[in-house]
Amino acid sequence: MMAQNLPLPPDIQAISGERPLALFLDFDGTLIDIAPTPDGITVPPDLAARLTSLAEQLEGRLALVSGRAIPDLQDHLGIVGIACAGSHGSDCRAADGTPIGDEPDALSDEVLHEVGAFAAANGFALEDKPHGTALHYRANPELEEQGLAFAHALALQHGLAVKRGKRVIELVAQGADKAGAVRNLMQFAPFAGAFPVFVGDDITDEDGMRAAVEMGGFGIAVGDRPSENAVYALANPAAVQQWLHL
Numbered sequence: 001m002m003a004q005n006l007p008l009p010p011d012i013q014a015i016s017g018e019r020p021l022a023l024f025l026d027f028d029g030t031l032i033d034i035a036p037t038p039d040g041i042t043v044p045p046d047l048a049a050r051l052t053s054l055a056e057q058l059e060g061r062l063a064l065v066s067g068r069a070i071p072d073l074q075d076h077l078g079i080v081g082i083a084c085a086g087s088h089g090s091d092c093r094a095a096d097g098t099p100i101g102d103e104p105d106a107l108s109d110e111v112l113h114e115v116g117a118f119a120a121a122n123g124f125a126l127e128d129k130p131h132g133t134a135l136h137y138r139a140n141p142e143l144e145e146q147g148l149a150f151a152h153a154l155a156l157q158h159g160l161a162v163k164r165g166k167r168v169i170e171l172v173a174q175g176a177d178k179a180g181a182v183r184n185l186m187q188f189a190p191f192a193g194a195f196p197v198f199v200g201d202d203i204t205d206e207d208g209m210r211a212a213v214e215m216g217g218f219g220i221a222v223g224d225r226p227s228e229n230a231v232y233a234l235a236n237p238a239a240v241q242q243w244l245h246l
């Protein structure tokens, strides 16, 4: 199913034929199908090579923008020589690995301890991340309300932000989001001055799409979640890969 009956995007070659295209791609649910657990995803073995080749066609103006930390992306994909923004925009790096922008501190030990204890006591699967922590409840969807109440109370107490995703609630530093990642990358070559397009499936991707729109581009929603900022839609990761000619 597709988001809000939005039309299919124009062919990528038609877009990039008109002006230099800067492409920002979410990972889970956009390039790769959602799996029961974070480590259970199936990543085609040649995906990294295909992304690298796409980046070359775009003269380097391709970035992965993920809620996952960059080392986690690399564990699944291998080292890809393209720009990456990990941990919901907390950690932005150019294609050669050079950091872009400030990297926020990790969460305090006190917060990590509280979240870990809550997860263990209530049936959430905990994902520790370098710039945050995630409570997964895909195996127990009824835990959502309880998880949100806990996360919002803890965020208020410690000045953190809550991110919601597909059967996941995350705590991260204030100010980290995918809009910031897009804006950061668009300040520098080879992205600066290009036409930004953000492709994503989840709530956190709305920030990235909004930033693309602000800079004259557009968003493409993936899947059936209604999108506030997308003007085009693709049905699933297979359709994204096809659209990208991967």
Ligand SMILES: O=P(O)(O)OC[C@H]1O[C@H](O[C@H]2O[C@H](CO)[C@@H](O)[C@H](O)[C@H]2O)[C@H](O)[C@@H](O)[C@@H]1O
Residues within 6 Å of the ligand: 026, 027, 028, 029, 030, 033, 034, 035, 036, 037, 038, 039, 040, 041, 065, 066, 067, 068, 069, 127, 134, 136, 138, 165, 166, 167, 168, 170, 202, 204
């Ligand atoms: O911004 P993304 O690249 O889409 O990353 C968002 C989160 O993705 C991962 O969790 C989600 O995918 C898992 C694997 O399909 C799934 O089991 C889980 O229910 C989803 O929430 C990842 O584990 C998170 O760290 C990312 O923030």
